[in-house]
Amino acid sequence: MLVQDQWPDLDSNADSQMTAAxxxxxxxRYAYLVKRAAAHMRTQTGVVVDMDDIQQIGLVALLSSIRRYGRDADEKFAAFAFKRIRGAMLDEFRRVDWRPRQLRQQSHKLRDMSRSLMRQLGREPTESELCQALNISSDELLELHYITQAEAMDSLESMLEQGMQQTAATDEKLSQTESTLMLQKAMASMPSRNKLLLQLYYTHEMNMKEIALTLELTEARVCQLHKQALDALTRKLQHS
Known part of the structure; x- marks a missing residue:
């Protein structure tokens, strides 16, 4: 659990004129953003986490967002706060080793087996073919897809954070704008399917299960396609 001194001091920000009330x-009013972000991240990682801890981290990020926004909350505040809340939760997932070593090893086996079967079959293997080759259940396959997807997500977001730190490090709003422009430029030349998956996840804040229902695909297939889209986006950003 978070300790009390992790909460920002109500009197520490000399520039803030906002009252405690x-x-x-x-x-x-915006507590719903914390619950939404927690559900979003929990689905992304495919693991069971202590929701009290995660939501407390989200509340700290929400309070920080309120103070850093610099003006009264308007129609743009929710998007601003959601990004910061989600980022704080992602930092917590990075801090703790939420991917057991055995699962990480199995996710690497999934990647290697997928490539091997693709060479043999001349196409992407089906879920049943992967399950049979790895001797795992469909639920276990889904969990491994979540692990590999989370690794790709972590790689992309780490790169974006590094870019934001290098660019306009003293102006957070400017760095966020440049990060958004980088993403838009990289996504512009991507296949429509990749763009759709990324837009549903990032713009519409849908989780994998919701995207699967929308696109009439299995959840495992959506995770697989989403990871491919993340990998492609990361490569484009690296060469931009």
């Missing part, structure tokens, strides 16, 4: 009001 106003902050409490905004925390209550």
């Amino acid at each position: 106003k902050e409490s009001e905004l925390l209550e």
